[in-house]
Amino acid sequence: MAQEMLRCEPAEIDRLVDAGLPFEDRAGERFFDPNDLYNLGMYSNRTNTQPELAFRMLFRFAGRSVEDLLREKAWDFRVRLECVECEGTAPWRFEAPDVVRFGGRVAGGAAPEACAGSAEYAATITTTGARTPLVSTELRRLTREYLDAGYRWQMIPVAMQADHELVHALGATSCIAASLHLAERFRAAGYRAEAKRGWFCGVLGGALDLPHACVEVEDEDGALRTVDIAKAQLAARLSPDTGAFQELCVGSIYNKVIPSTASGNASFGHHECGSPLPVQVRADIRAAR
Structure with missing residues (x-):
């Protein structure tokens, strides 16, 4: 390999x-x-x-017109939850897609019923984008300060990403670690902010399940805005032609991300059976035809 x-x-x-x-x-x-x-x-x-x-x-999309990222986009969304060393039939808790408050829609999406071993969630998710750049000069300064700090994005185990202080002390970063770190900086500056997990869509036809996280912050005008700090960082590394996409990541939303109800360092799924091992969550997300 x-x-x-x-x-x-x-x-x-x-x-x-x-x-x-x-x-x-x-x-x-x-x-x-x-x-x-x-x-x-x-x-x-x-x-x-x-x-x-x-x-x-x-990231080939990041150098194109961002208008495609602002239109409605439908996704066939399927998740399989597997409880390792399951202790028997029990309720599931799944942190489902949370797109309605961002102008999106969910068709289907019944909560998994109590059972043993494994469960599935399926829905058609419609996402949309909107230009809502950060208003606060302080939030923009903190975001730029982070992007200029020179942290190197890396693939890091999800459990380690939750320890964002350790990750950044090593000079590294990731979407979860970056979002947890930046949310903490925003809160220290007096803003309400939280790192939230979700799914990045359209990756290799849905075959690659990437953990994703961003920061939700209440701006000085009272509106909730999203900072997708890791995607802005990665796009900047790819090409100078991605400036429009990088700006979109600083406050706006776009249609390749499905937010969830999970906080930045939480699992997408939990089974109440008592197994000591975490639930394995595998997403398959494909553009709806």
Whole structure:
């Protein structure tokens, strides 16, 4: 997997290991953390690694006209919840899509019924966009200060992202860690703010389930606005032609994000059966035809 992901030869993998790339020895074979491999490829500047190619494809929309991001967009939204080592039939709690307050619609979407092992949620979600840039000069200053701080976006396990102080102390960031950190800065400046989780849509036809988070903040005019700090940061890294999209991320909403009711460091799902292991949540989100 490492050779395929990084597009390199065995000798190059050996050099990476000698330089400190951690691995686990399993019966004489080396197994690497996929996050480590992704981050290596992302910043390798080889241009042909899987992470670099995926990143360019993921953000190809960011250099286009943002008008497409402001229109209504319908998504076939399906989530499967799996309770590991399930203790039996019990109610489910699922942090469902929360698009109505942002001008969107939900068709279907019945809450999962009590059962054992696994459950599903399905709905057609309609999202929309709106230009609502931040009004507060202080909120804009804090946002720009964060973007200029030089944190390096990385793939980080979701559990570690919740410890945003540790992540930023390492000079790294991610959508969840960045949103938790920025929400804290906004609150310290006297604003009501909360990091919220959701789903980033249209990624590889729905096959890639990316954790996503943003900041919801009450602006000085009393309106609730969204700061999608990590997407602004990633777009800036991709190309200088993404300025319009970066500005959209600072206060506005766009149709490729489905917000949920989950807070920034919370799980999307929980099963009341008593299993000590977290529920696995897998989303499949595809553009509706």
